[in-house]
Amino acid sequence: MKLLITGGAGFIGSAVIRHIINNTKDEVVNLDKLTYAGNLESLSEVSGSERYAFEQVDICNRAEVDRVLAQHQPGAIMHLAAESHVDRSIDGPADFIETNIVGTYTLLEATRQYWQALEGDRKNDFRFHHISTDEVYGDLEGTSDLFTENTPYAPSSPYSASKASSDHLARAWHRTYGLPVLVTNCSNNYGPYHFPEKLIPLVILNALENKPLPVYGKGDQIRDWLYVEDHARALYRVVTDGKPGETYNIGGHNEKQNIEVVQTICDILQELRPQQTTYRDLITHVKDRPGHDLRYAIDAGKIQRELGWSPDETFETGIRKTVEWYLNNLDWCQRVQDGSYQRERLGAGV
Numbered sequence: 167m168k169l170l171i172t173g174g175a176g177f178i179g180s181a182v183i184r185h186i187i188n189n190t191k192d193e194v195v196n197l198d199k200l201t202y203a204g205n206l207e208s209l210s211e212v213s214g215s216e217r218y219a220f221e222q223v224d225i226c227n228r229a230e231v232d233r234v235l236a237q238h239q240p241g242a243i244m245h246l247a248a249e250s251h252v253d254r255s256i257d258g259p260a261d262f263i264e265t266n267i268v269g270t271y272t273l274l275e276a277t278r279q280y281w282q283a284l285e286g287d288r289k290n291d292f293r294f295h296h297i298s299t300d301e302v303y304g305d306l307e308g309t310s311d312l313f314t315e316n317t318p319y320a321p322s323s324p325y326s327a328s329k330a331s332s333d334h335l336a337r338a339w340h341r342t343y344g345l346p347v348l349v350t351n352c353s354n355n356y357g358p359y360h361f362p363e364k365l366i367p368l369v370i371l372n373a374l375e376n377k378p379l380p381v382y383g384k385g386d387q388i389r390d391w392l393y394v395e396d397h398a399r400a401l402y403r404v405v406t407d408g409k410p411g412e413t414y415n416i417g418g419h420n421e422k423q424n425i426e427v428v429q430t431i432c433d434i435l436q437e438l439r440p441q442q443t444t445y446r447d448l449i450t451h452v453k454d455r456p457g458h459d460l461r462y463a464i465d466a467g468k469i470q471r472e473l474g475w476s477p478d479e480t481f482e483t484g485i486r487k488t489v490e491w492y493l494n495n496l497d498w499c500q501r502v503q504d505g506s507y508q509r510e511r512l513g514a515g516v
């Protein structure tokens with residue numbers, strides 16, 4: 167199979183591509199605009215493969231998306247390209263509306279035209295997999311409920327509202343046009359190659375530089391954490407074995423308060439890089455983000471029952487692997503922090 171993966175230079179997309187190239191015989195075309203969040207260095211271990219190709223394309227550019235589809239003739243599309251950082255969506259929602267909503271619409275329309283022209287098994291076997299977040303379901307504050315595939319949408323931030331819109335578009339293209347769409351909604355991911363603006367890498371890197379570790383409010387927000395490589399395996403399972411028209415929730419059964427996450431990282435660092443003052447002393451409570459949801463938690467029973475997927479990592483094993491990865495890959499972090507990962511790709515003309 168040849169898979170077209172949008173957003174393949176991002177955190178989760180690059181994990182999906184590494185998983186596919188390393189563990190299957192499939193071919194991958196990575197379609198990515200390379201925003202600040204796109205980093206081709208996250209693909210260095212697989213980009214030399216003859217089964218990998220890269221196209222620097224914006225999903226909002228219909229003519230270019232049409233060209234890529236016609237040229238590469240994929241058997242499935244995994245759509246991960248998005249603006250993904252909640253804080254950025256509060257400071258400037260425009261890019262989120264453009265990429266997450268208009269971009270998804272553009273990709274769906276280009277895909278519909280491409281798919282309708284396919285014939286026989288190529289048409290029957292084609293899949294469009296739309297990758298989304300549990301944040302579309304809103305806040306579980308005050309209940310012990312879990313998000314199921316039937317939980318009504320109630321997004322709180324410009325980010326989650328734009329993702330909710332894109333989920334509705336993807337499902338409508340299935341219902342109205344018969345496009346074989348699959349949707350997945352996943353909880354918070356963590357692991358290697360995570361951009362250092364997000365909580366876990368930010369805390370690890372700030373701690374190593376003895377900088378404050380910012381925690382929103384009391385740090386009592388609960389998220390269900392999933393190791394990114396478990397997510398990549400789940401996504402591949404869904405695109406290959408999932409039923410068109412279905413939604414699958416993906417989660418790690420790891421509900422943790424943000425403050426617990428930060429304290430756990432501090433304790434692992436204390437063990438691996440001991441210092442006299444404790445890393446926990448660096449924890450600094452900062453003013454909470456507006457509209458901050460208190461709790462997200464996923465019921466991942468359906469994907470386990472129907473597709474046989476469950477996570478390999480517990481939070482304890484995954485977070486230790488993650489801290490160790492950052493300690494062993496400080497050069498990757500350095501090149502993100504000083505911007506050289508972007509300068510060199512411009513210089514190389516990719």
Ligand SMILES: NC(=O)c1ccc[n+]([C@@H]2O[C@H](COP(=O)([O-])OP(=O)(O)OC[C@H]3O[C@@H](n4cnc5c(N)ncnc54)[C@H](O)[C@@H]3O)[C@@H](O)[C@H]2O)c1
Binds near residue numbers: 223224249
């Ligand atoms: N990170 C999480 O915890 C999480 C959890 C659940 C779902 N998701 C979803 O998974 C997907 C990937 O998330 P991520 O954390 O890897 O994001 P990311 O921000 O790390 O990567 C996004 C990628 O998309 C690319 N991109 C952005 N705009 C584009 C455009 N207009 N055209 C083409 N490419 C574009 C960027 O260059 C980047 O490579 C997103 O759709 C996100 O909503 C993320």
